[in-house]
Amino acid sequence: MTTPLRVLVHGGGIGGLTLAVALARRGHTVEVAEVRDELDALGVGIIQPSNALHVMREIGVLDACVAAGFAWEVLTICDPTGATLARIPQPRMDDAPSNNGxxxxxxxxxLGEAARAAGAAIRFGTTITELADDGSGAEVTLSDGSSARWDLVVGFDGIGSPLRTRLYGDRFTPEYTGFANWRVTVPRQPEVRGVVMSTGNQTAKALLTPITDELMYLGAVFAEEPGFRPDPERAHEQLAERLTAFGGPVAEALSHVKDPDAVVHSRISQVTVDEPWHVGRVVLAGDAAHASTPHLAQGAAMAVEDALVLARSLDAEEDVAAALAAWEARRRPRAMFVQNLSRAILKEEMGAATTPEEDELLEIGIPGAAHVLVKPY
Incomplete structure (x- = not known):
């Protein structure tokens, strides 16, 4: 496709900003509509595995990511006392690090600086209020009252995607898995130079992930009732209560957690849009289309892969419709592999029953999946 497009990206998260960079650098006109008032990303830290770092290289921000984070190469598996059970070197897609926290x-x-530098505009405090798609473009009104016509509208608006609801109603809503993720940032221990995963019985798993030279985050997954929410005044104590069986570096990390406000609790849900991810000139990507549990640390990686492959598909095809069809044909199998294996690992770790199809995926396991996912996307 040689004619530049006008593209509206609904959502200024990791995937949406990556797409904005990739498209703007190719000469397309890009605006990002972000409901938040600034790019104040929620949460603590994130793992960028090799395939995500490959995308960062392609959009020109790999060095900036590594400089702002903590690159690592080996996954360490420990028992609840902190004794090392295995050290597993992680594969890499190219000469970038295997992982970056x-x-x-x-x-x-x-990503925000890269998007602006590439020429993309970011419009804060805005969301889509009206959308009319006639098959050759979409007339969109935003919450700030502005209206414009776009050649393509891309929903990178997360697991609770308003754009998904606009397209499909309530057919594809987040499905709570029965488990929740607790995370908190603590000082990095010198010996934590990559992810350290401590597994207990089938009730808990804790991970330590370095994200800078000075910081790491403690993450833990537990079964939780659907209505459970941490006590705002006791969240740090509730986390400690759930990790009483863990010693070693996990216990050391917990000793630094004194503030309940520092603890981030999120229900683990997934979404599977099992109809086409695009309707006319509107397409869903990332968590809006295929949110997974975090057990392969590939959610954000799938989003940035979605973004880069969409930009490449628009390069390669003669029109938008053909590009969207080619993009989805390439992305759906890989995204579903990640989603299905992530869910199977969660169920296995927590002692829940698995299906024969999940058992087959579990034979690949986390180390095997890492080798699968460093292959070209």
């Missing part, structure tokens, strides 16, 4: 706000800043 990075604070979410730092990654948002890197």
């Amino acid at each position: 990075i604070p979410r706000p730092a990654l948002a800043e890197v």
Whole structure:
């Protein structure tokens, strides 16, 4: 496709900003509509595995990500006492690091600066209020009252995607898995130079992930009732209660957690849009189309892969419709592999029953999946 397009990206998260950079650098006119008032990324840190770092290289921000984060090469498996059971070197797609831990706000800043530098506009405090798609473009009104016509509208608006609801109603809503993720940022211990995963019985798993030279985050997954929410005044104590069986570096990390406000609790849900991810000139990507549990640390990686492959598909095809069809044909199998294996790992770790199809995926396991996912996307 040689004619530049006008593209509206609904959502200024990791995937949306990556798409904005990739498209703007190719000469397309790009605006990002972000409901938040600034790029104040929520959460603590994030893992960028090799395939995500490959995308960062392609959009020109790999060095900035590594400089803002903590690159690592080996996954360490420990028992609850902290004794090492295995050290597993991680594969890489090219000469970038195997993994990079990075604070979410730092990654948002890197991608936001790159999007602006490429020529994309970011419109804060706005969301889509009206959308009319006639098959050759979409007339969109935003919450700030502005209206414009776009050749393509891309929904990178997350697991609770308003654009998904606009397209499909309530057919594809987040499905709670029965588990929740607790995360908190703590000082990095010198020996934590890559992810350290401590597994207990089938009730808990804890991970330590370095995100800068000074910081790491403690993450833990537990089964939680659907209505559970942490006590705002006791969240740090509730986390400690759930991790009483863990010693070693996990216990050391917990000793630094004194503030309940520092603890981030999120329900683990997934979304599977099993109809086409695009309707006319509107397309869903990332968590809006295929949100996964975090057990392969590939959610954000799938989003940035979606973004880069969409930009490449628009390069390669003669029109938007053909590009969207080619993009989805390439992306759906890989995204579903990640979603299905992530869910199977969660169920296995927590002692839930698995299906024969999940058992087959579990034979690949986390180390095997890492080797699968460093292959070209």
